[in-house]
Amino acid sequence: MAVVLCVAGPISVTNTASASQYQFSTVAGRPAAWGWEDGRTNGCAFYNPNAMAVDAGGNIYVADSLNHLLRVITPAGEVRTVAGRRLPDDGTGHHESEPGDGLGSEAHFYYPAGLTLNLAGNLVVADSWHHTLRIVTPEGRVTTLAGVARQYGHVDGQGALARFNNPVGLALDAVGNVFVADQGSHTIRKVTPAGEVTTIAGADGEAGTADGAARNARFNQPSGLAFDRHGNLYIADNGNSVIRRLTPAGQVSTLAGAAGLPGHADGSGAAARFWNPAGLAVDGAGNLLVADRGTHVIRLVTPAGVVSTLGGTPGNGGLADGVSEKAQFYSPFGLAVDHDGSLLIADAGNHVIRRGTPPAEPRLALRMLAGRPHLEVVGVPGRAAVVEYRRAMDDVEGWQELERSALPDGTRSFTDPAGIAPQRFYRMRP
Numbered sequence: 001m002a003v004v005l006c007v008a009g010p011i012s013v014t015n016t017a018s019a020s021q022y023q024f025s026t027v028a029g030r031p032a033a034w035g036w037e038d039g040r041t042n043g044c045a046f047y048n049p050n051a052m053a054v055d056a057g058g059n060i061y062v063a064d065s066l067n068h069l070l071r072v073i074t075p076a077g078e079v080r081t082v083a084g085r086r087l088p089d090d091g092t093g094h095h096e097s098e099p100g101d102g103l104g105s106e107a108h109f110y111y112p113a114g115l116t117l118n119l120a121g122n123l124v125v126a127d128s129w130h131h132t133l134r135i136v137t138p139e140g141r142v143t144t145l146a147g148v149a150r151q152y153g154h155v156d157g158q159g160a161l162a163r164f165n166n167p168v169g170l171a172l173d174a175v176g177n178v179f180v181a182d183q184g185s186h187t188i189r190k191v192t193p194a195g196e197v198t199t200i201a202g203a204d205g206e207a208g209t210a211d212g213a214a215r216n217a218r219f220n221q222p223s224g225l226a227f228d229r230h231g232n233l234y235i236a237d238n239g240n241s242v243i244r245r246l247t248p249a250g251q252v253s254t255l256a257g258a259a260g261l262p263g264h265a266d267g268s269g270a271a272a273r274f275w276n277p278a279g280l281a282v283d284g285a286g287n288l289l290v291a292d293r294g295t296h297v298i299r300l301v302t303p304a305g306v307v308s309t310l311g312g313t314p315g316n317g318g319l320a321d322g323v324s325e326k327a328q329f330y331s332p333f334g335l336a337v338d339h340d341g342s343l344l345i346a347d348a349g350n351h352v353i354r355r356g357t358p359p360a361e362p363r364l365a366l367r368m369l370a371g372r373p374h375l376e377v378v379g380v381p382g383r384a385a386v387v388e389y390r391r392a393m394d395d396v397e398g399w400q401e402l403e404r405s406a407l408p409d410g411t412r413s414f415t416d417p418a419g420i421a422p423q424r425f426y427r428m429r430p
Contacts, residue, residue, distance in 0.1 A: 022298075022343065022356040024311050024327035027060075028073050029352030031319050032330075036067050036086050044079035046071070049346040049353060051170075051279065051334035053115040053123060055138070058339060061123055062346065062353065063112040070112060070125065070136055073353065083140040084109045099130055099149030107142035109134070110149075114170040115334075116178060118193065124178050126167040133167065133180065133191060146195045154185040154204035155197075162197035164189070169279070171225035171233065179233060181222040188214075188222060188235065188246065201246055209240055209259035217252035219244070220259075224280035224335070226288065228303070234288050236277040243277060243290065243301060255288075256305045264295040264314035265307075272307035274299070281335040281343065283358075289343060291332040298332060298345065298356065311356055319350045329354070359410075364428035369415060377405060377412040377428060385412070390425050399427065 028041035035045035048066040055061070060073040061082070069084035085105045100108050112134075114126030123136040124145065132147035146162045153163035165184030172178055179200070180189040187202035201214035208218025220239030227233055231248040234255070242257035256272045263273035275294025282288055288301040289310070297312035311327045318328035330349030338344055343356035364387065365376040379385040384406050388399040405412040416424075 021324040021359055022311055022327075023323050023359070024345075024354055024356045025321045026319075027344070027353045027355045028079055029347075029350075031352055032350050034066070034351045036064075036069070038071075038080045039078070041073060041077045041079055046351045046353070048348045048351060049334065050113045050348055051115040051126075052336040052344050052346055052353070053117050054336055054338055054344070055117055055121065060336070060338070060344060060353070061115055063115050063125065063334070065111050065113055065128075065348075068109045068111060070109065070123070070140075081105075083107050083136050083142050084112075099132075101134075101142050101144055103142070104140040107134075107136075107140075113168045114181070116170040116172045118172060118178065119176040120193075124170055124172075126170050126180065128166050128168055128183075131164045131166065133164070133170075133178065146191050146197050152184065154182070154187065154199075156189075156199055157197060159195040162191075162195075164197075169223050169225040169236070171227050173227060173233075174231065179225055179227075181225050181235065183221045183223060183238070186219045186221065186239075188219070188225075188233070201250075201252055207239065209242075209254075211244075211253050212251070214246060214250040214252055217244075217246075223276075223278045224291070226280035226282050228282050228286055228288075234280050234282070236280050236290065238276050238278060238293075241274045241276060241294070243274065243280075243288065256301050256307050262294060264292070264297070264309075266299075266309055267307060269305040272301075272305075274307075278333045279335040279346065281337050283337055283343070284341050289335055289337075291335050291345065293331050293333060293348075296329045296331065296349075298329065298335075298343070317349065319347075319352070321354075327354075327356075362428070364426060366426060373416040373424065373426075375414060375416065375426060377407065379405075379407045379410055379412075379428070379430075384430070386429050388427050388429065389416070393425060402426070 030045040034047040037045040050065040051063040053061045058075040062071045070082045110129035113128040125134040130149040131152040133145040152165045155163040168183045169181035178191045185204045186207045188200045202219045207220040210218040223238035224236035233246040235244040240259040241262040243255045245255045257274045262275040265273040278293040279291040290299040295314045296317035298310045300310045317330040320328040333348040334346035336344040345354040387402045
């Protein structure tokens with residue numbers, strides 16, 4: 001719908017353009033080359049990064065899964081290791097890790113695969129192959145919140161009495177409880193700040209597709225989790241290749257995709273297809289963002305279940321920055337939304353961290369400069385925009401082209417060479 005803004009008396013501007021494309025870029029890591037190295041973002045190295053969380057200071061924490069480390073990317077562009085110890089590796093990422101808490105390198109992780117920040121500002125880590133949940137302070141002090149390292153299973157209870165089976169995705173609710181996608185047991189668990197573990201949805205060892213009351217519902221290797229502002233918990237049901245929703249009332253439904261029918265199709269509800277969806281995040285507009293790992297793309301799902309592809313080419317894994325489908329990913333896993341509204345992507349198969357910048361709201365602004373109309377165009381980088389004018393909204397000559405701009409960086413400003421007119425209207429279109 002067009003919006004008319006009246007500026008400087010009779011001169012008006014009409015905004016008619018729209019955009020939905022993200023610009024994807026590489027933030028940190030050595031593209032397509034796994035390894036370990038701290039330092040500047042363009043010289044550091046990761047090994048299969050799987051999850052991220054952003055703190056109030058803009059620090060991006062990364063679960064560097066096959067390095068078995070917790071790393072941080074600072075706003076100044078430095079990458080450093082916060083906690084964990086990297087052990088010699090044969091290229092598979094598997095080794096015998098000694099469990100242990102402590103400060104920094106005194107602590108050991110074994111394939112950390114999920115991150116969230118709790119209300120105290122500490123990180124909660126799903127230490128997947130140790131089958132535990134850990135707490136990490138900003139200084140790097142590591143303690144175990146629940147579970148016992150190397151002892152997997154499915155037991156509810158307090159702290160060390162509880163057991164998990166490959167916990168992966170984490171999400172924090174409004175009162176500070178951590179929800180866990182316990183992948184190996186096909187369940188969703190809840191952990192209080194005091195470490196009390198209960199099973200919220202699904203049944204241990206019973207993979208399935210059933211919707212319904214939470215404990216009657218069935219999942220198949222659930223992966224990513226994310227809460228929306230209404231308290232709904234979204235679940236990337238990895239093994240079923242669908243997106244599920246758990247309401248605050250305890251009802252599970254399938255929001256999008258068809259269980260057991262992996263693939264790639266945009267559309268509404270059961271008409272859409274996913275393939276092993278992994279990480280989830282919710283954007284500022286309440287849309288769900290999905291790392292669709294099997295098809296190497298990033299998807300967007302509206303609250304009504306309408307699915308579209310945000311970035312990447314379905315089935316074409318690779319590494320390329322660019323706009324929308326021109327970008328390429330390889331087994332993207334973890335997602336997080338930064339404070340500026342941009343999307344952070346743990347591009348696991350490429351061993352890098354990517355950023356998707358949402359398009360600026362297309363607009364045409366008008367101001368008087370030295371007594372002449374000066375127009376400022378904001379559009380989609382790399383796309384053309386046309387500015388048109390007419391003398392009156394009922395002018396029989398209609399809209400006439402004033403300037404066509406390529407907008408390589410998304411912006412353009414210029415002065416109308418005709419100068420001020422008794423009355424003049426402007427609009428922008430793609």
